[in-house]
Amino acid sequence: xxxxxxxxxxxxxxxxxxxxxxxxxxxxxxxxxxxxxxxxxxxxxxxxxxxxxxxxxxxxxxxxxxxxxxxxxxxxxxxxxxxxxxxxxxxxxxxxxxxxxxxxxxxxxxxxxxxxxxxxxxxxxxxxxxxxxxxxxxxxxxxxxxxxxxxxxxxxxxxxxxxxxxxxxxxxxxxxxxxxxxxxxxxxxxxxxxxxxxxxxxxxxxxxxxxxxxxxxxxxxxxxxxxxxxxxxxxxxxxxxxxxxxxxxxxxxxxxxxxxxxxxxxxxxxxxxxxxxxxxxx
Amino acid sequence: xxxxxxxxxxxxxxxxxxxxxxxxxxxxxxxxxxxxxxxxxxxxxxxxxxxxxxxxxxxxxxxxxxxxxxxxxxxxxxxxxxxxxxxxxxxxxxxxxxxxxxxxxxxxxxxxxxxxxxxxxxxxxxxxxxxxxxxxxxxxxxxxxxxxxxxxxxxxxxxxxxxxxxxxxxxxxxxxxxxxxxxxxxxxxxxxxxxxxxxxxxxxxxxxxxxxxxxxxxxxxxxxxxxxxxxxxxxxxxxxxxxxxxxxxxxxxxxxxxxxxxxxxxxxxxxxxxxxxxxxxxxxxxxxxxxxxxxxxxxxxxxxxxxxxxxxxxxxxxxxxxxxxxxxxxxxxxxxxxxxxxxxxxxxxxxxxxxxxxxxxxxxxxxxxxxx
Numbered sequence: 001x002x003x004x005x006x007x008x009x010x011x012x013x014x015x016x017x018x019x020x021x022x023x024x025x026x027x028x029x030x031x032x033x034x035x036x037x038x039x040x041x042x043x044x045x046x047x048x049x050x051x052x053x054x055x056x057x058x059x060x061x062x063x064x065x066x067x068x069x070x071x072x073x074x075x076x077x078x079x080x081x082x083x084x085x086x087x088x089x090x091x092x093x094x095x096x097x098x099x100x101x102x103x104x105x106x107x108x109x110x111x112x113x114x115x116x117x118x119x120x121x122x123x124x125x126x127x128x129x130x131x132x133x134x135x136x137x138x139x140x141x142x143x144x145x146x147x148x149x150x151x152x153x154x155x156x157x158x159x160x161x162x163x164x165x166x167x168x169x170x171x172x173x174x175x176x177x178x179x180x181x182x183x184x185x186x187x188x189x190x191x192x193x194x195x196x197x198x199x200x201x202x203x204x205x206x207x208x209x210x211x212x213x214x215x216x217x218x219x220x221x222x223x224x225x226x227x228x229x230x231x232x233x234x235x236x237x238x239x240x241x242x243x244x245x246x247x248x249x250x251x252x253x254x255x256x257x258x259x260x261x262x263x264x265x266x267x268x269x270x271x272x273x274x275x276x277x278x279x280x281x282x
Numbered sequence: 283x284x285x286x287x288x289x290x291x292x293x294x295x296x297x298x299x300x301x302x303x304x305x306x307x308x309x310x311x312x313x314x315x316x317x318x319x320x321x322x323x324x325x326x327x328x329x330x331x332x333x334x335x336x337x338x339x340x341x342x343x344x345x346x347x348x349x350x351x352x353x354x355x356x357x358x359x360x361x362x363x364x365x366x367x368x369x370x371x372x373x374x375x376x377x378x379x380x381x382x383x384x385x386x387x388x389x390x391x392x393x394x395x396x397x398x399x400x401x402x403x404x405x406x407x408x409x410x411x412x413x414x415x416x417x418x419x420x421x422x423x424x425x426x427x428x429x430x431x432x433x434x435x436x437x438x439x440x441x442x443x444x445x446x447x448x449x450x451x452x453x454x455x456x457x458x459x460x461x462x463x464x465x466x467x468x469x470x471x472x473x474x475x476x477x478x479x480x481x482x483x484x485x486x487x488x489x490x491x492x493x494x495x496x497x498x499x500x501x502x503x504x505x506x507x508x509x510x511x512x513x514x515x516x517x518x519x520x521x522x523x524x525x526x527x528x529x530x531x532x533x534x535x536x537x538x539x540x541x542x543x544x545x546x547x548x549x550x551x552x553x554x555x556x557x558x559x560x561x562x563x564x565x566x567x568x569x570x571x572x573x574x575x576x577x578x579x580x581x582x583x584x585x586x587x588x589x590x591x592x593x594x595x596x597x598x599x600x601x602x603x604x605x606x607x608x609x610x611x612x613x614x615x616x617x618x619x620x621x622x623x624x625x626x627x628x629x630x631x632x633x634x635x636x637x638x639x640x641x642x643x644x645x646x647x648x649x650x651x652x653x654x
Binding site for chain 1: 302303304331335336337338339340341343344345347348349351352362384
């Protein structure tokens with residue numbers, strides 16, 4: 001596959017300063033890279049910003065999704081690294097939301113020289129309680145979610161190809177979309193939900209050793225505070241930002257506060273020896 | 283109550299307003315009635331998520347809120363609400379808000395979707411059953427396909443064999459072949475095509491294969507075996523017939539003696555060392571079709587460097603528009619290129635497939651025997 005082939009497959013979009021340090025934003029279970037729309041403008045002045053659609057989501061080509069490859073989070077981590085390789089990225093800070101926070105961590109462990117910093121937004125290494133570990137959900141809760149998804153009784157009934165119908169080119173972030181980009185093939189939605197909500201990456205989390213920021217919302221049903229604190233405590237030396245927000249998507253609900261937390265972290269962890277010539281000293 | 287207020291309260295759908303975090307700021311009587319709640323217990327106290335199942339609450343965070351935030355609009359979201367007495371109420375939900383205002387209220391309309399839900403459930407069940415049935419059929423067809431050809435590729439001392447067998451697209455066909463020993467240095471080869479397609483043809487193909495096998499191993503000559511086969515088909519499967527070529531090979535000092543009979547089958551091609559191709563066409567009608575068939579038998583030798591090729595009409599009758607692949611193209615494909623059995627069968631298959639752009643209307647079987 002040619003390099004443009006892979007990048008097009010995942011609808012990789014690039015903004016900001018091409019000579020700036022690299023930020024790669026990875027959306028989680030739910031919608032697509034449009035989720036970053038409110039957050040990304042805070043970084044385009046100083047950073048090279050990339051976003052992409054996970055296989056099976058948004059504007060990613062249908063062929064990008066493979067039930068076998070994407071039956072584990074490692075498959076998604078492989079995609080992430082393949083995209084980094086094709087785009088020639090090094091020294092990347094990956095901002096991962098929800099399950100993609102774990103995907104980013106897995107990718108970092110495989111290629112620590114490529115992914116050198118992590119921002120984990122609403123992370124959870126395991127959703128199902130396993131006393132004494134609090135994940136926030138019982139097995140029955142997740143069974144109910146998966147059951148509802150498989151019978152199509154959550155979400156949108158029409159199977160819609162991940163490519164947005166009727167829109168010849170996905171517009172750059174910031175423009176209005178006319179299609180429902182949070183729709184996805186119900187079967188893929190169910191499979192991705194299964195991979196996400198049945199995952200357990202606690203062991204891998206403990207191996208993460210790069211500078212890491214955990215962003216936690218005060219009232220997050222999907223990744224509650226106990227889980228955010230667990231992640232903070234498991235990753236040695238990690239930073240922790242608690243944001244006053246109800247919900248799972250602070251980058252949409254409180255984008256300014258989220259951007260501020262990330263910016264502080266980036267400035268505090270920029271190694272002057274590796275700073276690009278264009279960076280201003282703090 | 284004003285007219286407008288009354289219309290709001292008694293609307294034909296549930297109406298709700300919430301803050302961005304889902305806190306309910308307004309609700310109409312229709313929805314309260316459906317849910318079995320009092321207004322005072324809801325407004326300013328409960329969130330939309332409080333009326334959802336656990337799965338629904340997750341979905342709210344992963345899909346509903348982001349979509350609203352980014353597009354200002356959610357249409358026809360299927361959810362289940364939980365009423366005060368614990369019942370599940372299937373609904374369709376629409377919501378609008380001002381996507382440019384982080385603090386904007388959300389207007390929600392909710393439709394009772396019980397009938398639609400049970401109809402959908404029936405459709406889903408029907409679809410699931412249909413898919414399972416189709417999968418079972420496909421599995422059975424594949425099993426049946428296995429009975430038409432030998433399990434293992436034949437290995438004959440003093441003879442190199444190669445076979446390609448390509449079933450028609452989408453359906454089990456009637457092509458069959460077999461290669462088996464009759465005695466010391468004596469082998470039988472058969473290749474044929476039962477009329478029609480599908481399970482019926484495949485079953486007859488198996489019958490033909492085993493009938494010929496039985497007849498040849500108990501001493502019939504190729505022509506006699508075809509006569510015997512004809513009686514079986516006439517009696518057991520009167521509406522079915524087949525084409526077939528039967529060969530009896532006996533190893534000699536410098537090669538093999540081949541006795542061949544044919545029942546309406548395309549001619550075999552014998553290519554000698556110099557590349558000269560010759561069609562071998564012992565006379566004989568379709569087997570199981572017309573009464574009192576007469577089957578001729580031909581005898582010839584094949585020696586070192588010779589190649590003998592058998593095939594079914596899936597090759598010669600491959601179509602491109604109104605054109606057929608035909609014998610000429612067959613001979614061209616056979617004479618060109620390397621003349622070992624393996625390359626030959628693949629070359630011929632490729633030529634026929636390319637001719638009909640990969641869409642196989644009929645099975646293709648090609649068998650080549652070469653004397654090293």
